[in-house]
Amino acid sequence: MKNSIECDQFVARPPAAVWRVLTEPELHAKWWAAGDIRPVVGHRFTLDMGSWGEQQCEILEVEPEKLLRYTFAEGVLDTTITWRLEPEGDGTRLFLLHDGFAPGSTALEGMGRGWPGLLRRVEVAAA
Numbered sequence: 001m002k003n004s005i006e007c008d009q010f011v012a013r014p015p016a017a018v019w020r021v022l023t024e025p026e027l028h029a030k031w032w033a034a035g036d037i038r039p040v041v042g043h044r045f046t047l048d049m050g051s052w053g054e055q056q057c058e059i060l061e062v063e064p065e066k067l068l069r070y071t072f073a074e075g076v077l078d079t080t081i082t083w084r085l086e087p088e089g090d091g092t093r094l095f096l097l098h099d100g101f102a103p104g105s106t107a108l109e110g111m112g113r114g115w116p117g118l119l120r121r122v123e124v125a126a127a
Contacts, residue, residue, distance in 0.1 A: 004099035005112045009119035012091040013126040015065040021125045022068055022083055031125040032118055039068060047072075072098070077107055094122060 011018050021027045023039040035047035039062045046054040055076060061069040069082040079100035086093045096115060101108035 001103035003101045003103045003108065004097060005101075005108065005115055006095075006097050007115050007119060008093055008095045009116075009122065010088060010091055011094050011123045011126060013123060014090075015085045015087055015092045017126040018085055018092045018094055018122060019065045019068075021122050027125050031121040037070075039064065049073075077101065079107075094119060 019039075021031060023037060025034070025036055025038075028035065028037055033047040033049055035057070036045045037043075037047070037057075037059075038045065039059065041059050041062055043059045045057050045059075047057060049055050055072060056074040058071045058074070059068070060071060060080070061067060061082075065085060067082070067084050069080060072079045072081045077100070079098060082097040082099075084095040084097075086095070096119060098111060098115065101111075
């Protein structure tokens with residue numbers, strides 16, 4: 001049974017601009033959630049998920065402008081988010097893998113519906 005969400009979005013901005021949207025707190029807040037994210041392995045941070053509360057996260061892997069992986073909602077969902085950036089023409093193909101869900105869970109279903117819309121907002125934040 002499925003326990004992950006996979007989607008991708010073309011962003012008409014170079015990888016450096018998309019990377020900033022994923023790793024700079026003020027830009028991250030524009031498209032998803034406020035938090036003190038920094039692309040440093042071992043950095044612990046929170047994301048303000050509104051009615052779902054502050055979610056604890058930790059950076060696991062960083063390859064600047066290529067890959068960012070972190071835990072998400074430690075002690076609640078205990079999932080992992082992996083962002084992969086690939087140059088495509090004049091822009092970037094942004095891949096998301098959000099895994100570790102309980103198969104068939106409401107979190108998997110809800111976030112599966114929500115992620116595509118959030119990914120479309122990355123380009124606006126990167127402009």
